[in-house]
Amino acid sequence: MQIEEEHIRFIENSLKLYGINSQDLKEDLVDHICSYIESRESNNFNELYKEAIQKFGGYSSFQNLQLETNFQKFSKKAKVVNVLKFIVGLIMVILLVIGFLFKIMHWPYANAMLIVAILLFAFLLIPLLFYSKHKKIRYKFS
Known part of the structure; x- marks a missing residue:
């Protein structure tokens, strides 16, 4: 035809x-x-x-394909977010350890390192954690 x-x-x-x-x-x-x-x-x-x-497979099979496609797109983004969370967390921990070491030794810039570590935690790591949790829940139930 x-x-x-x-x-x-x-x-x-x-x-x-x-x-x-x-x-x-x-x-x-x-x-x-x-x-x-x-x-x-x-x-x-x-x-x-x-x-x-x-x-x-019928229309339900097509809808499952759409869900799987959406999940694959999400998983690519989730990998990037997880790597970013790891890097920010690692930098934060390193700054905290070095900041405490500088504080114990009474060296300069100890407070600056501690403040930067706290700011990284508050303004990058926590929002990334909430974002990834929200996306996981959203795609889990869609």
Whole structure:
């Protein structure tokens, strides 16, 4: 069967209706569905479309693909946030240890190091922890 432009629009709209928001995923699914329909010899588009949807697992399978795509995007961002948390935490601990050492030895800049460590904790590490916790909860239940 030859796919027409109105068939492609129908497929795109139905995928959007069933929760496929990612443009890349939508294009891939439309391509697979169109390829399946074109490979069949029947001329009944509706019948072939329903058959293609069932062949690919139905709309619930498409929604699961969307969730997995979202989770993969989240996991890439989560890795960056975790590395950033580690680096900020490491710098903070190093500054605290060196600051306390300087304080014990009565060397200069001890207070500056302690203040910078506390500021890193308050304005970088705590917000990063809350951000990552919020994103984990959000993607866990979506």
